[in-house]
Amino acid sequence: MRHYFGRKLLIYGLTFFVAVTVNWMIPRFMPGDPVASMLARARVSQPEALEAMRAYYTNLFGLDEPLWRQYLNFWAALLQGDFGISVWVFPTPVATVILGAVPYTLGLMIPAVLLSWVVGNRLGAFAARRKLLDNTVLPVGYLLTATPYMWIAVILAWGLGVVAGIFPVAGGYGFSLRPTWSLEFIGSLLLHWALPFASLFLVALGGWAIGMRNMIIYELESDYSNYLAALGAPQRLIRRYAFRNAVLPQITGLALQLGVLVAGALVTEIVFSYPGLGSLILKAIQNQDFFLLQGTFLFIVLGVLIANFIIDIVYVVVDPRTRAGMAGAAA
């Protein structure tokens, strides 16, 4: 057991190190210069003022030091929880910017991914047994998975937002409100959440349902099912075993989904102008904001690692083979 988790932790540690390094490298090898673009926005034409500002900002962001020093500084700051200052929303610290966006993204993605997984698996499992359901779930499922997030999002925004006027088309909560724990505010929060959630939920749902349906059919026709049936086991029992076996690949799929949580929301957030991490990443790239980009990527890396870790634990619970492996290793 300890050996199993020890090894896992080591792998995670290494992954983290490599990811952070790559994360540090990518923006620095992108074309363009963040200080230059910041100064371009400042519209200063006077050469002396410009030079003074350039020197000042280059120093402030630590970009005047040799690369290896910048790298070490980056790690040192990171370990103290300091992500630097955002260039785009200067002078707000990156951590503040990210923390402002994280609740929106998690509030959107976690329910969307988990609910679509649960509902999708249920639907798929039922579909595998009922002809009528199968004839509807399958085509609808294919249609939904084949649809890009963005497309459903645009249709929802146009149909239910602009035309029907039921849902708002932008923002995290009403522009007339200020954040409080009032009923009105929470209602507005939910109203703004509904469409982006629906677009993510619907698209993911189809994929899970189809996957589950196919797996269940496969399991129900496999040898152990036939053997159980031949022994006269009740149909319920057979189905339960089939479900347990079919759900394993789905769990792996869920881990992958949770991993790309943030990236998945990117397009949806942009369509609905939802103030989450996805919108932030786009803006950070557009504005050459090294520090913000690093911060958000780091957040994603952490998210992927944590999601995988949880799945590792879940596997121990649901998959006897993992436990057997652990027992073997311990012995």
Next chain:
Amino acid sequence: MRNRARYLIPLLVAGVVAAGCTGGGSTPPAPQGSGSASAPGAAAANPNSLPRNETLYMSGTQWGPPANFNPIREWDSATGTKGLAYETLFHFDPNAGKLIPWLAESGDWVDDKTYQVKLRSGVTWSDGKPFTSADVKYTFELGKMETIPYHNIWDFLTTVEAVDPQTVKFSFSKANYQQWSFNLYSRSIVPEHIWKDRSEQDVLDGVNENPVATGAYKYMSHDQDRVIWVKRDDWWGKTALRMDPKPKYIVDIVNSSNEVAMGLLLQKGLDLSNNFLPGAANLVKGNFGVSTFYPEPPYMLSANTAWLVPNTTKKPMDDPEFRKALAYSVDTKKIIEGVYGNLVKVSSPTGLLPQWDQYVDQSVVGQSGFTFDTAKAKKLLADAGYRDRDGDGLVENKDGSKINLKLIVPSGWTDWMESIRVIAASAKDAGINVTPDFPDFNALVEVRNSGKFDLLINNERGLSSTPWTYYDYIFQLPIRKVQNTVNFGRYENKEAWDLVHELDQVKADDVEGMKAVISKLQKIHLDEMPIIPLWYNGLWSQVSSSVWKNWPSSAPNAPKTAPVAWRNWMELGGFETIAQLQPANP
């Protein structure tokens, strides 16, 4: 097996909890954005839900979260920081072409090198302290810091003196009247009693939370995607200017995209959209309750000129004849109709905005101006020695080498992207090989500023109190390793730059004197074509009258002020527009 499961469940729970903590909290969304905290007292006194009929919603200026309320950071402070909160000594009325006294009661040149400002009395800061000449002195003296954007005024400004609480005297070593008039309505005055202890870093980079200012509105709160201003009941302008803005709250919404702005506008959640909306003509014609300044093309007023900037240090763009041929080759009308759907106008060959019409010297334009004329372009090329030697329909350099010019605009600027496709096609018709290219914005800034491009489109100077800003853009010398904001084409003409200086030293009210110098500058511009004016970008403004009416329009009795809240436009009529609004359903 059951036992083992029981043993594992706590572990699982622990794992999930740990993940929750490290992951930044998957706890219920706490929607407090980046520091939406305002003064607790202010928050308690104000409602948390703004009544629609008392609130003005606008958008189009702010492209990122409002990160600071520092008026010294004129380029990225939250919309309204200058204009709604901080005020300037004067405003400028582009229609009348003159300065409107604002914080100043009057301003005069007492002699050739001294400008004296009389300040209004009875003006108070939002913390109740009186506004005095010391604040003005302090603000202008901030410019002595090298990193302050208006540091350059100290090249010709020698002292600022607070003669008495209501009088400020500016002494100059050289009287750059035009430049100075521009500064008079551009610099936000900040309160000395709050700012005086701030370090240089704080002045330049400070967030300036809870700004204390003289304006009609004060800061209420902000979040990532909005900033909310609330009206000040004790604003001095009520009596002194007889202006009483009706919206109690102004909410400026951060743009995430023009499509989102369009959606909000159609839902009537937005009263004033200063975004470029490609289908604006259809919005106006259709029954959407959206209107623009003109009910017919070009729908909008003009804000700035889009120029084609050739890099004059590169062959063959170093040849004025070649540049002229290029100017003749551009089918601007096709851009106006095909790309913009008539939302913009063809610019005068001089590039001077319609508001500056009186300075255009028609005789110079008649002699040296250009129009779209492919045949003429071909003739100019042939006369200058550019011939098609290999028969591919495209001319070569005089030495026989191939010409292949890249014309760049930022990727994602869809209207400009389409426009340069038109330019490239029509240049090819005249025999000039131009290829459109769309680099990322930052990459473009880099090649633009360092002079590593061939051709680009730019519009960095817009309407101001004086065409001097426009000629300063075209001719500014000396050329530096990195050009920021001006003369990207690196055009060198000492004579023209001297004329720009000469123009600067003509008094702002001496229209004839200005005309004389500008005429000479126009001649040089049109003969040499360091930049090629193409079209006037519109003063993008779409308004909805469902909650607020009396918007500026071309209708006979409507106000004629600029309907924009863009950065630096509040002083050019934007604020007056807001102040004139009336509730639609009183």
